[in-house]
Amino acid sequence: MEQEQRKTSIRSTAMLLPLFAVACAVFAALLLFSSGPGARLHAWNFRTGFAMITAAGYIGLGCAVVALASSVVSVRQRHFWGIFVSLIALILALISFGIPLYWKVQAQSFPRIHDISTDLNNPPRFVAISTLRRAGVRYGGVDVATQQMKAYPELKTVVLGMPANEAYKTALLTARDLGWDIVAERPAEGTIEATDTTRWFGFKDDIVIRVVPAGERSLLDIRSVSRVGISDVGTNAKRVRAFLAKLGPSQK
Numbered sequence: 001m002e003q004e005q006r007k008t009s010i011r012s013t014a015m016l017l018p019l020f021a022v023a024c025a026v027f028a029a030l031l032l033f034s035s036g037p038g039a040r041l042h043a044w045n046f047r048t049g050f051a052m053i054t055a056a057g058y059i060g061l062g063c064a065v066v067a068l069a070s071s072v073v074s075v076r077q078r079h080f081w082g083i084f085v086s087l088i089a090l091i092l093a094l095i096s097f098g099i100p101l102y103w104k105v106q107a108q109s110f111p112r113i114h115d116i117s118t119d120l121n122n123p124p125r126f127v128a129i130s131t132l133r134r135a136g137v138r139y140g141g142v143d144v145a146t147q148q149m150k151a152y153p154e155l156k157t158v159v160l161g162m163p164a165n166e167a168y169k170t171a172l173l174t175a176r177d178l179g180w181d182i183v184a185e186r187p188a189e190g191t192i193e194a195t196d197t198t199r200w201f202g203f204k205d206d207i208v209i210r211v212v213p214a215g216e217r218s219l220l221d222i223r224s225v226s227r228v229g230i231s232d233v234g235t236n237a238k239r240v241r242a243f244l245a246k247l248g249p250s251q252k
Contacts, residue, residue: 017070018085024063025092032056032096040202046228049201053100060096067093107233111147113140114226116236118157120145124210124223128184128193137206137225152237158220158244164190164213167220171209174246180207196224196239203228205236209243220247 031052039049067090074082117123117139126137148155160167165187172192175182180194190211195204203226210221222243224236 017066017073018082018089021063021067021070021089022085022092024059024066025089025096028056028059028063028096029092031059032099036200036202040200046201046203053103056096057100057104060093060098060100063093064090064097103233107231110231110234111151112231113144113147114229114232114236115140115144115223116148116152116155116225116232116240117221117223118155118240119210119221119223120148124191124208124221126193126206126208126225127186127191129195129206129208132183133206133227148237155237155240155244158247159214160211160218160220160247162218163216164211164218167218168192168211170247171211171220174243175207175209177246178242198235205232205239207239 035049035052035056038044038052039046067086071083071086071090074080074086115123123139130137160170162170168187168190172182172185175192175194178196180196182192182194184191184193186192190213192209194207194209196207197204205224205226207222207224209223212219222240224239226232226236
């Protein structure tokens with residue numbers, strides 16, 4: 001009698017454990033993949049989104065352990081449905097754990113700065129955007145410049161093989177092609193101000209482009225600044241590179 005009850009209990013566990021594992025893994029995945037879009041849609045703030053990513057990682061790790069235990073029990077009971085569900089749970093759990101872990105490792109590899117400029121001595125200044133933000137966009141000085149030079153030494157003033165007026169038009173067209181929202185155009189000063197929105201969290205980052213004449217050629221500088229956070233996880237440098245790469249044929 002006791003042996004029969006024990007077998008029944010094991011069978012019940014073999015049926016329920018995979019369901020619990022997959023439900024747990026689905027919850028972790030939902031936390032992870034809704035963290036950014038929810039913040040972008042203003043359902044919660046970005047700090048809550050960050051906390052959701054962290055929670056998804058821990059829950060995913062726990063679910064992976066449960067899914068492994070579930071698969072072992074299901075194999076011993078030759079419960080093929082349970083094996084299949086456990087494997088699905090394990091895959092979802094590892095995704096929910098692996099992505100936050102990867103993001104964390106990536107974040108630690110970037111400098112803790114969020115202001116990138118091709119001119120470190122005289123970064124292009126924001127005017128219209130400073131007014132809109134009701135606060136000046138201040139440059140961090142030597143500390144920021146030192147970290148940038150170490151992490152992104154290739155980002156420097158660009159020499160364009162065209163007069164300043166043509167370079168300005170090319171820069172404006174490039175900014176629009178990249179999908180940036182143009183905030184201000186000042187051809188007489190050779191400056192363009194724009195904003196770009198990140199895909200996952202919908203952060204608004206600010207950009208200013210400056211074009212100055214250099215004989216028959218021109219010098220172009222670009223600066224990209226995040227509005228929130230300490231580290232931009234390389235986002236601004238990536239944006240500057242994308243802009244310069246699109247300008248590629250014009251550079252000398």
